[in-house]
Amino acid sequence: MAEECCSVQLIDGDGVFNVGGVESFMKTVKLAECGLSYAVVSIMGPQSSGKSTLLNHLFKTNFREMDAFRGRSQTTKGIWMGRGVNIEPLTIVMDLEGSDGRERGEDDTAFEKQSALFALAVSDIVLINMWCHDIGREQAANKPLLKTVFQVMMRLFSPRKTTLLFVIRDKTRTPLENLEPILREDIQKIWDGVPKPEAHKETPLSEFFNVEVTALSSYEEKEEQFLEQVGNLRQRFNQSIAPGGLAGDRRGVVPASGFSFSAQQIWKVIKENKDLDLPAHKVMVATVRCEEIANEKLASVTGNEEWIELDEAVQHDVVPGFGKRLTAILEKCLSDYDAEAFFFDEGVRTSKREQLESKLLQLVNPAYQAMLGHLRTKTLDAFKDSFEKALVRGDSFAAASRECTEAFLAKFDKGCEDATIKQANWDPSKVRDKLKRDIEAEILSVRTAKLSELTEKYEKQLDKALKEPVEALFETAGDDTWPAIRKLLNKETKVAVSGLESDLAGFELDQAMVDELLSKLEKYARSVVENKAKEESSRVLIRMKDRFSTLFSRDADSMPRVWTGKEDIKAITKTARSASMKLLSTLAAIRLDEEKDEIENTLALALVETSKTGGIKERGMDSLDPLASSSWEKIGNEKTLLTPVQCKNVWRQFKSETEFTVTQAISAQEAHKRNNNWLPPPWAIGAMLVLGFNEIMMLLRNPLLLAFIFVAYLVGKAMWVQLDITGDFRHGFLPGILSLSTKFVPTVMSILKKLAEEGQRPNTPDQQQRGPGMDSKSFTNGVHNTSSSSSSTSSNVTSSDGAPDISSPLKQ
Numbered sequence: 001m002a003e004e005c006c007s008v009q010l011i012d013g014d015g016v017f018n019v020g021g022v023e024s025f026m027k028t029v030k031l032a033e034c035g036l037s038y039a040v041v042s043i044m045g046p047q048s049s050g051k052s053t054l055l056n057h058l059f060k061t062n063f064r065e066m067d068a069f070r071g072r073s074q075t076t077k078g079i080w081m082g083r084g085v086n087i088e089p090l091t092i093v094m095d096l097e098g099s100d101g102r103e104r105g106e107d108d109t110a111f112e113k114q115s116a117l118f119a120l121a122v123s124d125i126v127l128i129n130m131w132c133h134d135i136g137r138e139q140a141a142n143k144p145l146l147k148t149v150f151q152v153m154m155r156l157f158s159p160r161k162t163t164l165l166f167v168i169r170d171k172t173r174t175p176l177e178n179l180e181p182i183l184r185e186d187i188q189k190i191w192d193g194v195p196k197p198e199a200h201k202e203t204p205l206s207e208f209f210n211v212e213v214t215a216l217s218s219y220e221e222k223e224e225q226f227l228e229q230v231g232n233l234r235q236r237f238n239q240s241i242a243p244g245g246l247a248g249d250r251r252g253v254v255p256a257s258g259f260s261f262s263a264q265q266i267w268k269v270i271k272e273n274k275d276l277d278l279p280a281h282k283v284m285v286a287t288v289r290c291e292e293i294a295n296e297k298l299a300s301v302t303g304n305e306e307w308i309e310l311d312e313a314v315q316h317d318v319v320p321g322f323g324k325r326l327t328a329i330l331e332k333c334l335s336d337y338d339a340e341a342f343f344f345d346e347g348v349r350t351s352k353r354e355q356l357e358s359k360l361l362q363l364v365n366p367a368y369q370a371m372l373g374h375l376r377t378k379t380l381d382a383f384k385d386s387f388e389k390a391l392v393r394g395d396s397f398a399a400a401s402r403e404c405t406e407a408f409l410a411k412f413d414k415g416c417e418d419a420t421i422k423q424a425n426w427d428p429s430k431v432r433d434k435l436k437r438d439i440e441a442e443i444l445s446v447r448t449a450k451l452s453e454l455t456e457k458y459e460k461q462l463d464k465a466l467k468e469p470v471e472a473l474f475e476t477a478g479d480d481t482w483p484a485i486r487k488l489l490n491k492e493t494k495v496a497v498s499g500l501e502s503d504l505a506g507f508e509l510d511q512a513m514v515d516e517l518l519s520k521l522e523k524y525a526r527s528v529v530e531n532k533a534k535e536e537s538s539r540v541l542i543r544m545k546d547r548f549s550t551l552f553s554r555d556a557d558s559m560p561r562v563w564t565g566k567e568d569i570k571a572i573t574k575t576a577r578s579a580s581m582k583l584l585s586t587l588a589a590i591r592l593d594e595e596k597d598e599i600e601n602t603l604a605l606a607l608v609e610t611s612k613t614g615g616i617k618e619r620g621m622d623s624l625d626p627l628a629s630s631s632w633e634k635i636g637n638e639k640t641l642l643t644p645v646q647c648k649n650v651w652r653q654f655k656s657e658t659e660f661t662v663t664q665a666i667s668a669q670e671a672h673k674r675n676n677n678w679l680p681p682p683w684a685i686g687a688m689l690v691l692g693f694n695e696i697m698m699l700l701r702n703p704l705l706l707a708f709i710f711v712a713y714l715v716g717k718a719m720w721v722q723l724d725i726t727g728d729f730r731h732g733f734l735p736g737i738l739s740l741s742t743k744f745v746p747t748v749m750s751i752l753k754k755l756a757e758e759g760q761r762p763n764t765p766d767q768q769q770r771g772p773g774m775d776s777k778s779f780t781n782g783v784h785n786t787s788s789s790s791s792s793t794s795s796n797v798t799s800s801d802g803a804p805d806i807s808s809p810l811k812q
C-alpha cells in the first residue's frame with residue numbers, strides 16, 4: 001500500500017516542543033499501535049551539508065531543502081520529524097538543525113548541543129553527515145560536532161548503544177576502504193580527547209556506539225550514482241530493528257504510544273540542563289503512560305452501555321448472569337490495558353494494572369453488594385413463604401425449619417456463585433451470615449408465636465375444664481370440696497400437659513425449655529383454680545347468706561317452710577349457720593396441696609368460744625382470740641383467701657344480716673299459733689250452752705230469724721271461701737286480707753312496742769339484759785353487739801323479749 005509522507009516541526013528554533021503537532025503526527029502515522037516496532041533515525045551534521053536532501057531520498061520524506069540558487073544558508077530550524085515511506089518497521093526520521101552554524105553560540109545551553117543530546121537519547125540510528133574532504137583534517141567541521149556528541153553522551157547515565165552511521169558526502173575517487181580507517185582514527189582521537197567520568201575512563205568507544213561508515217557520491221555532480229548509493233543504503237534501513245539490523249541495542253526504547261511524552265520529557269530535562277537518566281526516564285514514561293492507559297480503560301468501562309444497564313438493573317432486582325456479564329466487561333477492559341501497556345516497564349505496568357483492577361472493582365462493588373442484598377432479601381422472603389407452607393402442610397416444626405434453612409442457604413450460595421466476579425475475591429460470607437441470622441430470627445419468632453398459640457390453646461382448654469366445675473364445687477362447699485378440686489385439677493392438668501408435651505415433640509426443644517413450658521401450664525392450671533377461689537372468696541358473704549336462707553327457709557325436700565309452730569327454729573338456725581360456716585372455712589384458704597389445716601376448727605372454736613363466754617364479752621387485743629390474727633397457722637400468705645380477722649368480720653356481718661330472717665320466722669310461728677287457737681275451751685262451750693239455753697231455744701222457735709241467720713252465714717261463708725266454677729275451692733279475698741294482716745300485724749306491733757319502750761325507758765344497765773333481736777343497734781352492728789346481748793338468754797332460742805338468740809345454734 002502506498003504511504004504518504006508527512007512531517008512536522010518537533011522542536012522549533014526557539015527550543016519549544018510542539019506537543020500538539022507531535023500528537024497529531026502520531027495519530028496520522030498510527031505510531032501508538034506500533035508497540036516497540038518502530039525505529040528512530042536522526043541526522044546531524046554541518047549546515048547545508050545536504051542532510052535534508054539525503055533524508056528525502058533515503059526515506060522519501062519531504063523536509064525542506066535549500067534552494068540551490070539561494071546560497072548556503074540555514075534551511076532547517078530546530079528539529080523536524082517525518083515518517084519514512086515504505087520502510088518497515090515504521091521509521092521516524094528527524095532532521096536536526098545544522099551544526100557549527102554561525103547563528104549559535106558555544107555554551108552548554110547552545111541549541112546544537114541540546115539537539116545532539118536529544119538525538120542520541122531518542123534515536124536508534126544517528127546519521128553523521130560529513131564532507132569527504134574533512135576526513136583526516138585537523139580543522140574539519142565535523143570534529144566539534146563529534147566532540148559534542150561524545151561529551152553529551154556522558155550526560156546520559158546509562159547511554160543506549162546507538163548506531164553512529166557516518167555518511168561521507170561527495171566522496172572522491174579514494175575508495176571507502178581507505179577512507180574508513182582514517183575516519184575511525186579521527187573518531188578514536190576525538191573519543192580519547194573527550195574528558196570522561198572516572199567510571200568510563202578506560203571504556204572503549206565500541207561500548208557506547210556502533211560505528212558504521214558509508215560514502216555517497218555528490219548529489220549535485222553525480223546524481224545518478226548518488227541515487228543508486230542512496231537506494232542501497234535504504235535497504236539497510238529496512239528491518240533495521242531486527243536482530244543484526246542497523247539499529248543499536250534499543251535499551252532505552254520506549255513503547256511507541258509513549259514516544260511523544262518521552263520526547264517531550266527528554267527535551268524538558270535537556271533544556272533544564274540536567275543529566276538524563278534514561279532508565280529512570282523509561283520508568284517515568286511507563287508510569288505516566290500506564291496511568292493514562294489505565295484511566296482511559298476505566299473511563300471506557302464507566303461509559304460502557306452494558307455496564308450502565310447492568311448497574312441500573314441491579315439497583316432494583318436480582319440480575320441473572322450478573323457475575324458473568326460483569327466479569328466479561330472487566331476482562332475486556334483489563335486485556336485492552338494489557339495490550340496497550342504491554343511494552344512499558346513490567347513493574348510499572350503490573351502495578352498500574354493492579355491499580356486499575358482495584359479501581360474497577362471499586363466501581364462495581366456497590367452493584368455487587370446490591371446484588372447480594374437483593375439475593376438475601378429474596379432468599380429470606382422465599383424462605384418465609386416456604387417455611388409457612390411447610391408448617392401449614394403439617395410438617396414438624398423442627399424438620400421444616402431445618403430443611404427450609406438448608407435449602408435456602410444453598411439457594412443463596414448458588415445465587416452468590418452466579419454473582420461472583422472473577423477478578424474480585426469477594427467473600428459473601430458476611431451477607432450469608434446475616435441471612436442465616438435473619439432466618440434464625442424468623443424461625444425463632446414463628447416458634448415463639450406457635451408456642452404461645454399452643455400454650456393459649458391448652459390454657460383455654462384448662463379454663464373450660466376448670467372454671468365452671470370449680471365454681472360449681474364451691475357452690476356446694478363442704479369437706480369434699482378441696483379434695484374434689486384437687487382431683488379435678490390433677491386430672492385436667494395431666495390431660496393438658498400430656499397434650500402439650502406431645503405437641504411440643506415436633507419442635508425438638510431442649511428438655512429444659514419443654515419442662516419450663518409444661519411447668520408454666522401446670523402453674524396456669526393452679527392459677528385458674530386459685531383465681532376462681534379468690535373470686536368466690538370475695539363474695540363469700542353472699543354465698544353464706546344464700547346457703548343460710550336455702551337451709552333456713554326450705555325444708556329437706558327444698559320446699560318453702562311454713563312456720564306452723566312445730567318447727568325447731570333453733571335447730572334449723574344452727575344447721576344453716578353451721579353450713580354457712582363450713583362455706584366460710586372452705587373459702588378461707590386455698591388447699592391445692594394435701595395438707596391438713598385447722599381453719600375449720602379454729603373458726604368453730606373461736607365463734608363457739610365467743611358464745612360460751614356469754615356472747616357479750618368483748619375480746620381485748622391482748623386476749624387469746626384465735627381469730628385476732630392476720631394469718632392462719634400453717635397457711636402461707638399466698639394461700640390465704642380470707643384472714644382470720646376477715647373471717648371474723650364476715651361472720652359478724654353474716655349474723656347481723658341473717659338475724660332478721662330468724663326473727664321473722666319466730667314471729668310467723670307465733671302468729672300461726674295464735675290463729676289456730678280461736679275455739680274457746682270445752683268448759684266455756686258447756687257454760688255457754690247452759691247459760692244461753694233460752695237464747696238457743698228462742699232461735700229454734702223463730703224460723704224467720706233462723707233463716708236470716710242462715711243467709712247471713714252463707715254470705716259470710718261466700719266471703720271466706722269462693723266456690724270455683726270448676727268445682728274447686730278457692731280462698732276468697734277476706735282470708736287473703738286477714739292472712740296479710742296476721743303476718744304484718746305482729747311485726748308492726750313488735751316494732752311499735754320496741755319504739756314505745758325505747759321512748760319510755762331511761763338508759764339503765766338492764767338495757768343490756770334485753771334480747772339481741774329487739775335491740776336495733778345490735779340488729780345493725782352484727783356479731784359484736786349481738787353476742788354481748790345474748791348472755792341473758794343463752795338457754796333459749798328467743799331472748800327475754802321474744803327475739804332469737806342468733807349465737808345459740810353455734811353453741812351446740
Ligand SMILES: Nc1nc2c(ncn2[C@@H]2O[C@H](COP(=O)(O)OP(=O)(O)OP(=O)(O)O)[C@@H](O)[C@H]2O)c(=O)[nH]1
Binds near residue numbers: 046054069169219
Ligand atoms: N556538493 C553537494 N551538494 C549537495 C549535495 N546534496 C545536496 N547538496 C546541496 O546542498 C545544498 C543544501 O542542501 P540541504 O539538503 O538543504 O542541506 P542541509 O544540510 O539540509 O541544510 P541545513 O538544513 O540548512 O543545514 C543544496 O543546494 C543541495 O543541492 C551533495 O551530495 N553534494
